[in-house]
Amino acid sequence: MPTTDAAGSRAPGTAAPAERCPGCRSALVVHERFPTWCPSCEWNLLPPEPAAEHRTPRQQRRAERAERREEALRRDVRARSEQVFKLVSEGGSDLQDGTTAAAYALAGVVHLVSLTLLLLGLGLVAGLLLPGWPGRIVGVILLAVAFQLRPRLGRPARDGVLTRAAAPTLYELVDRICEAVGAPKVDSIAVDGEWNASFGVLGLRRHRQLTIGMPLWTVLSPQQRVALLAHEVGHCVNGDHRRGLWTGSALNTLVEWYRLTVPDRTRLQEGPVGLIVTIAYALANRVLWVLNRAVRRLVLLMNRLWLRSGQAAEYRADLLSVRLTSVADTRGMLTALLHRPTFETVLHRQRTVPRRRPAAGRPAAPDLWQSLAEAVRTVPPLETERRLRVAGRLDSAVDSSHPPTHLRLRMLTAVPAEQHRHPVVLDSGRSALVEAELAGRRERIAVDLL
Ligand SMILES: [Zn+2]
Ligand SMILES: [Zn+2]
Known part of the structure; x- marks a missing residue:
């Protein structure tokens, strides 16, 4: 039976035996350099999954759930993509619909959060909101976060x-x-x-x-x-x-939120630490995990809002x-x-x-x-x-x-x-x-x- 790299094992010069698709029995064309697959029934279209490393039943269930979620998302995107195709090919000009406005609004919310953090940080550092040094320390931390979340406008490459x-x-x-x-x-x-x-x-x-x-x-x-x-x-x-300036930078900021909220799973494996540290650590990670999930949803939502106008723009460029x-x-x-x-x-x-x-x-x-x-x-x-x-x-x-x-x-x-x-x-x-x-x-x- 042919495998994904059926070719490598056959001695050069020997004629390929007439191979038949195990799925639909139609004749297969075998090419040395590439995977053998069946264009009629798509047998072996995707290379077989590498065997997963040993997983506990719980890890297995989690992986399956993640895979199902991913597949559902793909299905959703596929359906929407087909829809945009239909609209554009029928000459639909009205692609600036409500979703575009919603995307602008969401970008506005993202910028507003950054601005609020900045103002809060400045207020705390200046001692206007909370007297004493703890307030100032929190203020400095907020300013650092606000700096991370600043709108990024990109920088032209100098190399090349x-x-x-x-x-x-x-x-x-x-x-x-x-x-x-x-x-x-x-x-x-x-x-x-x-x-x-x-x-x-x-x-x-x-x-x-x-x-x-x-x-x-x-x-x-x-x-x-x-x-x-x-x-x-x-x-x-x-x-x-x-x-655009408004939305492009908001999307970059969202990606930064995502990066900042990825829970850290490495620390606890490094060695024994006190009980309080362990609990605090687990708690902080839990909070980060929730935030991270929420941000992921926002990024997906943003992509979803952009899908229509973005894909239509690609067709127009083509x-x-x-x-x-x-x-x-x-x-x-x-x-x-x-x-x-x-x-x-x-x-x-x-x-x-x-x-x-x-x-x-x-x-x-x-x-x-x-x-x-x-x-x-x-x-x-x-x-x-x-x-x-x-x-x-x-x-x-x-x-x-x-x-x-x-x-x-x-x-x-x-x-x-x-x-x-x-x-x-x-x-x-x-x-x-x-x-x-x-x-x-x-x-x-x-x-x-x-
Ligand atoms: Zn077939
Ligand atoms: Zn393009």
Whole structure:
């Protein structure tokens, strides 16, 4: 019977025996590098769970309960995602509904709590509310907490930033895309080692930074790169409120609340302590646990309130990509996002094989980028399909900011294409210039990754 890595055990060159799906008896296609699964009945779609370490019955029950809760959440998010898909594909424009207003209000409550803590702390330290030193000590503690909870506006990355002078062709391309989608120009472009790309408006000065992940960029064709950039800068014009000053910083503060209230389970294992300390400790942990649960609920609620407008914004950004390139290019770009596992495999392989000594004058790095491009190019369609379905199945309930990829792909064709007025073309000449401008970063990132 085939297992998840059926291939490894078979001697190279031997023909695969005609394997049949144990679920529905249809013929299976076996591919050496990838798990065998059945597209008809989804047998073996998800790799088998690793055997759990020994658990007491109580731990077992708790784990099962947690798993059920998680699954219920996923189901809920899936149902809502389908709903948003339906609304957007039917041209629903009225997506600024009550939930968006509620999200703003919730953000307001979060900021109000921070402000109250700050004022209380100041009042206590100044001795206005409670005379004497105990009040002042409490005040200092409150100020420290208020400082932790301050609105965080993010900070533009300094590492890996390309200046306009160093990458004129890339900036010119991004400027053209910004103009085509009606967005203001970006202030800086950073290049990092992520399987991703992102856009942020950061800091008090609201610095507009575009970040390009070199690994993802490497496996895209020139027009898919344009589609990727169009999606990212499209976030400025697609009515995405999650990134706003008011709500974005509130969400960051909530995450900070969550971090601050995680109960500490380590202390008591360190050694014998007095009874009173033990009791106080258990009590404090209990209070933290309750707070932590409550904050988790708030984060989930915030995500739930954002889901509709956030996912609709993502679809709009994808449709901007289509407008500037084509359905095929945008589809190619979205599909590439699924291949992070291939990137991780290539990285792992390159890190573990004994490194060949770089020949004199030749950098060791290009190996990584060539292997990566080759590995992604040779992922068979059946494996791409598997990854697509797995993503749909396991989409995290907590980060539902992006619609599942299969829905994003479906949306590309569900909405009647507008006239392609001015598709932005990255011709081979300019593409080569951009690559030359990125060469330095490419090498640096390869060294950092390996
Ligand atoms: Zn089957
Ligand atoms: Zn996006």
